[in-house]
Amino acid sequence: MKRWLLIIEPAVLTMAGIRLLSATIELIAALVMLSLNDVKKAVAVNALLAVIGPVIFITTMTIGLLSLTDELSFSKLLWIALGIALILFGIYK
Structure with missing residues (x-):
């Protein structure tokens, strides 16, 4: 397993x-x-999940993008950041 x-x-x-x-939090x-x-009460619990979801999304995307910074050009990173911003804008508006 360690290998x-x-x-x-x-x-x-x-x-x-x-x-x-x-996934554990959702379950x-x-x-x-x-x-x-x-x-x-179920709606209140669901509202809390609506906050957690985007935080998880942003965190995982940030980790992935930080690991790709040496492989991607600055302009490509800007396009990716714009895409993420548009996704978040679409979620909250």
């Missing part, structure tokens, strides 16, 4: 770990909603 983890690039391992954490939130058995 397998040494082969994986650290940035990819970190990004996957954050996504696994996100726990679903179980909390079921245990509360109340629509108003």
Whole structure:
């Protein structure tokens, strides 16, 4: 098992770990909603998830982009940043 983890690039391992954490949070939130058995409380839990989702997205994208900075030109990084900004704008507007 240790050998397998040494082969994986650290940035990819970190990004996957954050996504696994996100999935765990989503699963726990679903179980909390079921245990509360109340629509108003479930909506409140869902609202918390709406905050966590973009934070996870931004974090994983930042890790990925920081690991690619030496391979991409500055103009390409700007285009990627603009794309991420547009995605976030679309989510919140």
